[in-house]
Amino acid sequence: MKEVSIAVVGATGAVGSEFLKIMQERKFPAGEIKLLASSRSAGVKLEVNGRKLTVQETTAESFAGVQIAFISVSSEVSRRLVPEARKAGAVVIDDSSAFRMSPDVKLVVPEVNASDLDSHTGVISIPNCSTTPLVMALAPLGRLAKVRRVVADTYQSVAGTGAAAMTELRDQARSVLDEKKAERKVYPHQIAFNVFPQVERFLDNGYTTEEWKMLEESRKILHWPDLLVSATCVRVPVYISHCVSAHVEFDRPVSPQEARQALAAMPGVKVLDDPSQNQYPTPWNVAGTDDVFVGRIRKDASHPNGLAMWIALDNLRKGAALNAIQIAEELLKRNLLPERKVLQQAD
Amino acid sequence: MKEVSIAVVGATGAVGSEFLKIMQERKFPAGEIKLLASSRSAGVKLEVNGRKLTVQETTAESFAGVQIAFISVSSEVSRRLVPEARKAGAVVIDDSSAFRMSPDVKLVVPEVNASDLDSHTGVISIPNCSTTPLVMALAPLGRLAKVRRVVADTYQSVAGTGAAAMTELRDQARSVLDEKKAERKVYPHQIAFNVFPQVERFLDNGYTTEEWKMLEESRKILHWPDLLVSATCVRVPVYISHCVSAHVEFDRPVSPQEARQALAAMPGVKVLDDPSQNQYPTPWNVAGTDDVFVGRIRKDASHPNGLAMWIALDNLRKGAALNAIQIAEELLKRNLLPERKVLQQAD
Numbered sequence A, B: 001m002k003e004v005s006i007a008v009v010g011a012t013g014a015v016g017s018e019f020l021k022i023m024q025e026r027k028f029p030a031g032e033i034k035l036l037a038s039s040r041s042a043g044v045k046l047e048v049n050g051r052k053l054t055v056q057e058t059t060a061e062s063f064a065g066v067q068i069a070f071i072s073v074s075s076e077v078s079r080r081l082v083p084e085a086r087k088a089g090a091v092v093i094d095d096s097s098a099f100r101m102s103p104d105v106k107l108v109v110p111e112v113n114a115s116d117l118d119s120h121t122g123v124i125s126i127p128n129c130s131t132t133p134l135v136m137a138l139a140p141l142g143r144l145a146k147v148r149r150v151v152a153d154t155y156q157s158v159a160g161t162g163a164a165a166m167t168e169l170r171d172q173a174r175s176v177l178d179e180k181k182a183e184r185k186v187y188p189h190q191i192a193f194n195v196f197p198q199v200e201r202f203l204d205n206g207y208t209t210e211e212w213k214m215l216e217e218s219r220k221i222l223h224w225p226d227l228l229v230s231a232t233c234v235r236v237p238v239y240i241s242h243c244v245s246a247h248v249e250f251d252r253p254v255s256p257q258e259a260r261q262a263l264a265a266m267p268g269v270k271v272l273d274d275p276s277q278n279q280y281p282t283p284w285n286v287a288g289t290d291d292v293f294v295g296r297i298r299k300d301a302s303h304p305n306g307l308a309m310w311i312a313l314d315n316l317r318k319g320a321a322l323n324a325i326q327i328a329e330e331l332l333k334r335n336l337l338p339e340r341k342v343l344q345q346a347d
Helices: A014-025 A075-087 A110-119 A131-142 A163-177 A209-222 A256-264 A317-333 A340-346 B014-025 B075-087 B110-119 B131-142 B163-177 B209-222 B256-264 B317-333 B340-346
Strands: A004-009 A030-037 A045-048 A051-054 A068-071 A091-094 A123-125 A147-155 A228-232 A242-250 A269-271 A292-299 A306-313 B004-009 B030-037 B045-048 B051-054 B068-071 B091-094 B123-125 B147-155 B228-232 B242-250 B269-271 B292-299 B306-313
Touching: A004 A014, A004 A075, A004 A317, A014 A030, A014 A045, A014 A317, A030 A045, A030 A051, A068 A075, A068 A317, A075 A091, A091 A317, A110 A131, A110 A209, A110 A317, A131 A147, A131 A209, A131 A242, A131 A256, A131 A269, A131 A292, A131 A306, A131 A317, A147 A209, A147 B147, A163 B163, A209 A228, A228 B242, A228 B306, A242 B228, A256 A269, A256 A292, A256 A306, A306 A317, A306 B228, B004 B014, B004 B075, B004 B317, B014 B030, B014 B045, B014 B317, B030 B045, B030 B051, B068 B075, B068 B317, B075 B091, B091 B317, B110 B131, B110 B209, B110 B317, B131 B147, B131 B209, B131 B242, B131 B256, B131 B269, B131 B292, B131 B306, B131 B317, B147 B209, B209 B228, B256 B269, B256 B292, B256 B306, B306 B317
Parallel strands: A004 A030, A004 A068, A068 A091, A091 A123, A147 A228, A269 A292, B004 B030, B004 B068, B068 B091, B091 B123, B147 B228, B269 B292
Antiparallel strands: A045 A051, A147 A242, A242 A306, A292 A306, B045 B051, B147 B242, B242 B306, B292 B306
16 A cells, blocks of 8 residues: 555644554554644654654644644644645544534545545544444444434543543542542533533533534434434543443334344444343443444333434544544545645645 | 431441431431341441430341331342331331332322322332432423423432442542552442443343333322333442433423423422533532432423433432431321320230
């Protein structure tokens, strides 16, 4: 496979670190690798593919000659950097919510809608890490019967917020155990030994932006414009992995057995569902794995066409970094990248 | 008010300790107080109402002369002790699930169905601590419009399992922080920095007994035999307080404003719902309080007649001990207790 020159923006963050790990595990054919971050992290040295690389501050010039820019920073920073990367000719795979709902931006989970990449226009977004587990489970189920409505409550780890939140959980937990006051910096409420029903900010309709993404992004990825989703997104004192309790309503009855078969046949999904052995996914067990795990699959006792289930994934991997790399792999496979030479001549 | 002779069985447990605390806070008119527990806790001394009392092992003779027996032990032990307390003439308020669904046993949350006490037959059950928050919120909402269906996912603290589980969470959390292996004794999975979708044991239909209680007990307490409930009950690494994310479907549209007014007017319910200030109930904040708190009240975006909300309560207090004392207070107020003298003559 041809080598690809890449830039990793946010290389020292929670997702960026995972990205570099997975890239090496999967032997992604990275040629030149630029590690980029804010000025705060500039100078940090990281070993990637046996080479010692220095993290540089991201500037407009950083993207010269880059074929794929992986960007995992805040939406605000993405909004500034993505046009710069595009101007330099790079295809951008962006982890933020900044561009996801733009009509000309593809929002992709490769197992679900890889073919959307064929008409990409240079910026490809990764869905929110609570949307990904949902669409990975809904896609195969939607081939059994039309999915009309989903009620989804989440159990989201602090890794979704970033490395500082992971430190906050650790520090607060130690304070509580030592019977000291837990200090808050990242979150509006204590997260250690607590949960709170707020991920991101509130919209006027009473939902949070995170909850609304589960509706809008799912519709876009699945190409199901009339899908109904009501979510409550909750932060829990877990380091890594998100879980979703999903109650799915179809247009006809779907048996748990049918659902298990369809889910088991879906690439990237594993069914872990043996109540007799207390087997179902938990965040602790799925952290560090690549699949979306589904368990507790049962007939919904409150709806004739309903199924209830429990979905979990490593939010840093399939929820972010792995999904980004899979998109890059698809771009390569489908020959959807600009040639590097052309880019250099254009400079 | 006349004094009542009481026995507290499970006096050294998580609920029993809370019971003794609340009894004193509310100046419950306890005359003779017998503290009872298993042989393991016999001999423990506790101060109650300024008197130093010694915990005794529960035997068939323990209930002689007792007017009200509060029993908070496992269902297995309740099944053995309740008949003994009844034989001695005591009215039993039982915290276990053993008798809740018996047709001749009243299942009572006083704010919701105190009048059921008028026809009690000697054993009164307290609902499961994840049912109580749900019925406290549904009762006032059901006066606005008929409630057809509820989808409810829970976030349940370890206090629901008991004191040993609270120790397990503490010990495991310290082990994880110290990068040691977390030992499991109480739960099938690690609970520190983890969540798992299993509370109690599995039924053949794929639901757990805990989840099924939220359906059956709600129907009984609310006298709504055709209510539909689908629950997923999840244990979270929180010491005290349970939360429920509830998605409620009515037979006509109900506005968040109507719902807030109805909830605020319900005795024992407090609305804590100000997204602009990040205000909603969290387990950490509601622990130690007596009310059921409701927040995140919003129109359900996925159902024309739906509302979504977030409910939290201290599961040891309103979820168990406080509810038991409130039942006893109602029995006194309604003059539904046998006279002590009569009991003694019957001996």
